[in-house]
Amino acid sequence: MKLSFTSFIGILAATPTASAFTLTMGTGNSFGRVFRISTWGESHGGGVGVVLDGCPPRIPITRDEIQVDLDRRRPGQSRITTPRNEADAVEILSGLNPEDITLGTPIAMLVRNKDQRSGDYLENDMSVAYRPSHADATYDAKYGVRAIAGGGRSSARETIGRVAAGAIARKILRMYNGIEVLAYVSKVQDIVAENVNDDTFTMEDVDANIVRCPDPESAERMLERIDEIRKTGNSIGGVVTCVARNVPAGLGAPVFDKLEADLAKACMSIPAAKGFESGDGFAGTLLTGKDHNDEFYIDPDTGATRTRTNRSGGIQGGISNGENIVVHVAFKPTSTIAKAQVSFLAASIFYFLPGLAHSSNFFHHIMNRILSHVTAKRLNFEVKEGTTPVCCHALFQW
Numbered sequence: 001m002k003l004s005f006t007s008f009i010g011i012l013a014a015t016p017t018a019s020a021f022t023l024t025m026g027t028g029n030s031f032g033r034v035f036r037i038s039t040w041g042e043s044h045g046g047g048v049g050v051v052l053d054g055c056p057p058r059i060p061i062t063r064d065e066i067q068v069d070l071d072r073r074r075p076g077q078s079r080i081t082t083p084r085n086e087a088d089a090v091e092i093l094s095g096l097n098p099e100d101i102t103l104g105t106p107i108a109m110l111v112r113n114k115d116q117r118s119g120d121y122l123e124n125d126m127s128v129a130y131r132p133s134h135a136d137a138t139y140d141a142k143y144g145v146r147a148i149a150g151g152g153r154s155s156a157r158e159t160i161g162r163v164a165a166g167a168i169a170r171k172i173l174r175m176y177n178g179i180e181v182l183a184y185v186s187k188v189q190d191i192v193a194e195n196v197n198d199d200t201f202t203m204e205d206v207d208a209n210i211v212r213c214p215d216p217e218s219a220e221r222m223l224e225r226i227d228e229i230r231k232t233g234n235s236i237g238g239v240v241t242c243v244a245r246n247v248p249a250g251l252g253a254p255v256f257d258k259l260e261a262d263l264a265k266a267c268m269s270i271p272a273a274k275g276f277e278s279g280d281g282f283a284g285t286l287l288t289g290k291d292h293n294d295e296f297y298i299d300p301d302t303g304a305t306r307t308r309t310n311r312s313g314g315i316q317g318g319i320s321n322g323e324n325i326v327v328h329v330a331f332k333p334t335s336t337i338a339k340a341q342v343s344f345l346a347a348s349i350f351y352f353l354p355g356l357a358h359s360s361n362f363f364h365h366i367m368n369r370i371l372s373h374v375t376a377k378r379l380n381f382e383v384k385e386g387t388t389p390v391c392c393h394a395l396f397q398w
Helices: 005-014 063-073 136-143 149-154 156-177 216-230 259-268 281-286 354-358 360-373
Strands: 036-041 047-053 090-092 107-112 180-188 238-245 273-278 296-298 305-307 325-331 342-344 376-382 391-397
Touching: 036 156, 047 156, 063 090, 063 156, 107 156, 136 149, 156 180, 180 216, 259 273, 259 325, 273 281
Parallel strands: none
Antiparallel strands: 036 047, 047 107, 090 107, 180 238, 238 325, 273 325, 296 305, 342 391, 376 391
């Protein structure tokens, strides 16, 4: 009897096995096609960084230019940021010649971790428990292993690579197209920045206060609200607005490669991002079509087709129309808070073979180890037949 290769694969797939083996690859660390970045590194590892491929040659770029943007994102700058104290000094490992000119080859950049305090995670309940609304449980579910200290790849330190590569992208856009990209905090909880002109605000306006809001009065009210919540050991979320000026018409493509779709993927991949709006976004649903439409006119100076309003956020039909591109990204409240929370022990840490479940000495040893880490409120035991390990869960007060 002859079997085709397809039939053979089908038989293998249908054959029951005593123990299934699944290999889950770690993907999703790269973004872009022509100008492509791949970030790497864990929060409490030796360092984090990025490999940038697709940068044109003969672009003058210095370490100091990149460091400016890294200094803006550096932790520990104020009382409303993470207290981790990192210099975030960038090292450029490849892609530049001794005169700081790009070679057109991949640019690798590294920032070494200096202030990682892994003991804060490994020597207490966090080594055996899932932190609420963190990526602990989902990483275990996908990979069967996780970087307990600092959250590994789910940490906001992953964004260091994006910022370093973004500093180079910013310079290229400015050099060749005069494009300027700025962002600011436009909302904290229900406090909205009301006096910001997207055409004129500057980075100096944004950096004038620790909230990074160019409207001083709104910034003061935002800071008061943040301090009020912070003193209770809690956190709140907000919205960041990003504006790209001088973007030419014609960028983007219909259907799956719409400009706003690409921007949404980039923005929603930032840690803690939970919502994305282009232009008026959800607020546009409150208007009629007549009120929401952006009327066209011809610019008398340039002859370009313009719109009198910008409710579309500079993108129509997935393609830039020459107006400012405006997007809003909502960020959830910081998950790490100084309040008691309820969670479960990471069951996968306490897997043991079914044959050992009958050994009372071994079982009690495991339970004593669990109880030495947490104040157990209720213990649930689940024993599954076959090769599935025995799982032990303990509900505890964080």
